[in-house]
Amino acid sequence: MTDQKIKDQNISHCGFVSIVGRPNVGKSTLLNQLLGQKISITSRKAQTTRHRILGIDTEGNDQVIYIDTPGLHIEEKRAINRLMNRAASSSIGHVELILFVVEGTRWTDDDDMVVKKLQDVKCPVLLVINKIDNVQDKTKLLPHIQEISQRLNFMDVIPISAENGEGVDIIKSIVKTHLPTGEHHFPDDYITDRSQRFMASEIIREKLMRFLGDELPYSVTVEIEQFKVDEKTGMYRINGLILVERDGQKKMVIGNQGEKIKKIGTEARKDMQEFFQTKVHLELWVKVKAGWADDERALRSLGYGDD
Numbered sequence: 001m002t003d004q005k006i007k008d009q010n011i012s013h014c015g016f017v018s019i020v021g022r023p024n025v026g027k028s029t030l031l032n033q034l035l036g037q038k039i040s041i042t043s044r045k046a047q048t049t050r051h052r053i054l055g056i057d058t059e060g061n062d063q064v065i066y067i068d069t070p071g072l073h074i075e076e077k078r079a080i081n082r083l084m085n086r087a088a089s090s091s092i093g094h095v096e097l098i099l100f101v102v103e104g105t106r107w108t109d110d111d112d113m114v115v116k117k118l119q120d121v122k123c124p125v126l127l128v129i130n131k132i133d134n135v136q137d138k139t140k141l142l143p144h145i146q147e148i149s150q151r152l153n154f155m156d157v158i159p160i161s162a163e164n165g166e167g168v169d170i171i172k173s174i175v176k177t178h179l180p181t182g183e184h185h186f187p188d189d190y191i192t193d194r195s196q197r198f199m200a201s202e203i204i205r206e207k208l209m210r211f212l213g214d215e216l217p218y219s220v221t222v223e224i225e226q227f228k229v230d231e232k233t234g235m236y237r238i239n240g241l242i243l244v245e246r247d248g249q250k251k252m253v254i255g256n257q258g259e260k261i262k263k264i265g266t267e268a269r270k271d272m273q274e275f276f277q278t279k280v281h282l283e284l285w286v287k288v289k290a291g292w293a294d295d296e297r298a299l300r301s302l303g304y305g306d307d
């Protein structure tokens with residue numbers, strides 16, 4: 001190895017990379033793959049991610065800070081949708097690189113909206129075509145890529161499958177070449193900027209998204225009322241409050257003889273134990289708080305819009 005190479009390896013690098021795209025294209029799945037650990041919740045329903053979340057990947061002298069964002073979407077009628085779009089848009093500036101994630105050969109008006117937002121950015125934009133495992137006829141991929149490439153000057157186009165990891169290493173190596181020299185922003189053992197309390201509420205929300213019917217998840221949010229560490233055993237005692245908008249929704253979350261909320265609690269506790277690496281005692285309650293998703297002040301008190 002040359003002296004120059006040895007010298008370069010000892011220089012600290014750090015930079016921010018935004019992951020943007022419309023809802024449900026696989027941004028959070030990609031972030032989890034890039035980190036090799038699950039920190040961002042995912043589900044088959046659109047608009048699972050509601051907050052901006054940082055995923056920190058430190059390898060030797062290099063620290064990459066990925067910004068996972070809520071999916072950008074046209075519908076902005078409700079206060080919650082406005083805040084989600086704002087959180088996503090604010091992450092577009094001041095980064096080293098943007099990963100624009102789209103889904104196979106499927107293109108929608110929301111994708112067009114994202115392209116418009118990216119039109120004037122100063123940093124390079126990498127087009128990431130996700131879910132290629134779902135594209136049956138691969139011959140359609142090339143003309144599709146050619147068509148999208150006319151809409152924006154992409155630095156490169158990488159087809160991937162975030163679900164099974166295909167192509168993710170290529171993204172990692174491209175990201176590395178865009179890191180400026182500089183001190184690490186976070187301690188090397190950090191994987192996210194978010195508190196354990198926040199992660200606990202997200203894990204519960206993921207189970208609500210996954211186990212409730214198609215419409216209900218958008219009327220539900222979670223507040224952590226208690227987060228205590230038992231000093232003797234190290235066990236976490238967590239109380240979560242599930243807020244819904246109407247009485248009928250409360251019944252649906254609880255389920256027949258409490259079976260639904262029990263399932264949500266069991267699955268959330270399992271994930272929490274894995275994430276926190278300790279035993280967890282979790283209790284869940286459901287409460288009606290009408291109109292929480294339309295009221296910007298109520299949303300702020302629930303932690304929305306701080307992003």
Ligand SMILES: Nc1nc2c(ncn2[C@@H]2O[C@H](COP(=O)(O)OP(=O)(O)OP(=O)(O)O)[C@@H](O)[C@H]2O)c(=O)[nH]1
Binds near residue numbers: 026134160
């Ligand atoms: N087949 C397939 N499914 C994928 C792939 N990546 C993600 N998915 C699925 O797509 C759905 C959405 O993934 P998410 O990671 O939650 O998508 P997102 O873009 O973060 O969604 P929002 O939170 O709505 O912005 C989930 O059901 C994932 O399992 C992939 O490479 N292949």
